[in-house]
Amino acid sequence: MKKISLVCGLFAVMAFIGCKNEKKEINNMDGLNDTIQTNSATQQEGMNQAKTLSVPMESKSGSAVQGEAYFSEENGVVTFEAKFSGLKPGTHAIHLHEKADCSAADATSAGGHWNPTHAKHGKWGDAEGYHKGDIGNFEVADDGSGRISMKTDEWCIGCGDENKDILGKAVIVHEGKDDFTTQPTGDAGGRLSCGGIIE
Numbered sequence: 001m002k003k004i005s006l007v008c009g010l011f012a013v014m015a016f017i018g019c020k021n022e023k024k025e026i027n028n029m030d031g032l033n034d035t036i037q038t039n040s041a042t043q044q045e046g047m048n049q050a051k052t053l054s055v056p057m058e059s060k061s062g063s064a065v066q067g068e069a070y071f072s073e074e075n076g077v078v079t080f081e082a083k084f085s086g087l088k089p090g091t092h093a094i095h096l097h098e099k100a101d102c103s104a105a106d107a108t109s110a111g112g113h114w115n116p117t118h119a120k121h122g123k124w125g126d127a128e129g130y131h132k133g134d135i136g137n138f139e140v141a142d143d144g145s146g147r148i149s150m151k152t153d154e155w156c157i158g159c160g161d162e163n164k165d166i167l168g169k170a171v172i173v174h175e176g177k178d179d180f181t182t183q184p185t186g187d188a189g190g191r192l193s194c195g196g197i198i199e
Contacts, residue, residue, distance in 0.1 A: 050074040051157045055171055055195040057084065060107040063192040069171045071157060071197065078155040078166070080135070083147045084173060084193065087140040093178035093188035094148060096133030097170045100196030107191035110170035113184065116163045123180040124150075133169065134186075137177050158199065171195045 050072050057067040067084035082094065098111030113121065114133030122130040132155070138148035156164040176189035 053157060053197060053199065055197055057082075057171065057173070057193045057195040058102050058107075059086070059192070060102070060105065060194050061175070061190045061192055062105075063087075065173060065193040067173070067193060067195075069195055069197075071155075071166065073155075073157045076156075077151055077153050078157060079149070079151050080155075081147070081149040082138075082171065083145070084140070085143075085145045087144050087146055087173070087192070089140050089142050089144065091137050091177035092140055092146065092192075093137050093174040093176065093186060094135045095131075095172050095174070095178075095188070096135065096166060096197075097172050097194075098133075100168050100170050100198050102170060102194035102196055107170075107172060107194035110172060110191070110194055110196075114166075114169050115184075121180070121182070121184045121186055123178075126180070131184075132163070134178075134180075136180075166197050167199065169197050171197065 052070070052072040055069040055071070057065065057069060059065050064086040065084055066086050067082060069080070069082040072079045096114040098114050099109065101109040103109045113131040115131040117132065119129035119131060121134060122128055124130055124134050124136050135148070135150065138146050140146035154164060155166045158167050159165050171194070172191050173193040174188035174190065175192050176187065178186035178188045180186055
């Protein structure tokens with residue numbers, strides 16, 4: 001009888017130890033799951049962090065135009081803001097051009113409008129087509145200052161998609177306004193200011 005009690009007691013102790021070890025393994029797995037979830041959340045947070053660029057604008061074509069353009073991207077949407085001084089009052093065109101090269105005195109080194117989809121020139125969002133660089137017009141006050149801003153999911157900063165990536169392009173402010181009709185430039189006139197979009 002003592003032997004039976006001893007054997008039963010031994011089985012009970014072994015079962016208890018087995019359960020305890022199994023619980024410890026489950027707890028360790030819970031910790032692993034927490035780590036995986038935390039790492040995924042951190043990666044997602046990194047992807048959603050805003051990317052920002054500041055683009056100083058150079059005076060061109062003998063103008064006295066000064067300014068700065070800003071780009072930021074968050075959650076797949078790029079915000080563009082720019083401010084200028086030294087412009088003649090009235091309406092002026094602003095576009096993104098093909099190359100971040102402002103070395104020429106008249107900024108022709110920046111090439112034509114950025115148009116990776118080979119669309120015709122037009123007003124941004126026009127159903128008949130527009131260049132990815134066709135930002136449009138902005139107004140300049142009597143004191144020569146002007147501002148413009150827009151948001152779009154058709155651009156990205158450094159994503160590598162040649163149809164969306166604005167890195168390596170240039171911001172150009174023109175002497176006149178964009179008529180949204182004349183091909184391929186909108187008859188916007190000379191290039192008064194240029195800024196290369198680089199990291």
